[in-house]
Amino acid sequence: MDRHGARLNRFALALLGVVLLVLGGLGLALGSGVFGSGRSRAPVLTQGTRTFASGHGWFWWAVAVAAVVAGLLGLWWLLVQGRRDRVPELSMEPEPERGTTRLTAKAVTDALSDEIAAYPGVRGVGARIGGSSRRPRLFLTVAYARDADLAALRRRVTGEAIVRLRSALERERLPAVVRLRLVGGEETRTVL
Structure with a gap:
């Protein structure tokens, strides 16, 4: 991997790590009652989200497609990491x-x-x-x-x-x- 690609790779991984760390910390704080005991007992999906999802049949299909695309992008990224810049x-x-x-x-x-x-x-x-x-x-x-x-x-x-x-x-x-x-x-x- 060239320098530019390696630098971009490190930056993207660091950014993803920070985002996941912040989201995980917020979820942990929410679950432990830092934002109030009522919020820690509330369901993950609000009533408005559940109503929207049940009223629109395409919603869960869109979520599934987004998950598959994210998984394929992750798999592609993983395969690129193992690729060598070699000419046979x-x-x-x-x-x-x-x-x-x-x-x-x-x-x-x-x-x-x-x-x-x-x-x-x-x-x-x-x-x-x-x-x-x-x-x-x-x-x-x-x-x-x-x-x-x-x-x-x-x-x-x-x-x-x-x-x-x-x-x-x-x-x-x-x-x-x-x-x-x-x-x-x-x-x-x-x-x-």
């Missing part, structure tokens, strides 16, 4: 009518990871391709040791490995996010 394969042909050549994203990321893992001071590499097959984005995490030359490592990753990958994929642009993580230390983030 890349389309290599710009013109599909001339043929189709596909390359698995795992093959691409494995080759890139193997190349970067051989650089001096590198202790581990994680790579994945997100976005879409037509507009892929590279997400790269490079773990390095304290004795590594960070400037040289960054220069090699951005100036050699990613440039070579762009050339191999025959793409002018391949947006990349590179995270350089000191093993046992702080993380540095570079957006290309």
Whole structure:
């Protein structure tokens, strides 16, 4: 999930949590008699609401439809949370009518990871391709040791490995996010 989506997700969940907390607190206060003992013994639906519901046959159908829609929206939201921004394969042909050549994203990321893992001071590499097959984005995490030359490592990753990958994929642009993580230390983030 991108930053904007994650921020929106946190905001919506926080807002929903506050609303439910306030409603629950009001219900608890009402039931315990904070607003008077008469209110705590009153039915949840007022006489006017019950009269309206019994006089209009569509009312309970509308309530049922609203509940089903709310449930489906909740299920959709839950499924979106588990979705990964991963591309299983890349389309290599710009013109599909001339043929189709596909390359698995795992093959691409494995080759890139193997190349970067051989650089001096590198202790581990994680790579994945997100976005879409037509507009892929590279997400790269490079773990390095304290004795590594960070400037040289960054220069090699951005100036050699990613440039070579762009050339191999025959793409002018391949947006990349590179995270350089000191093993046992702080993380540095570079957006290309």
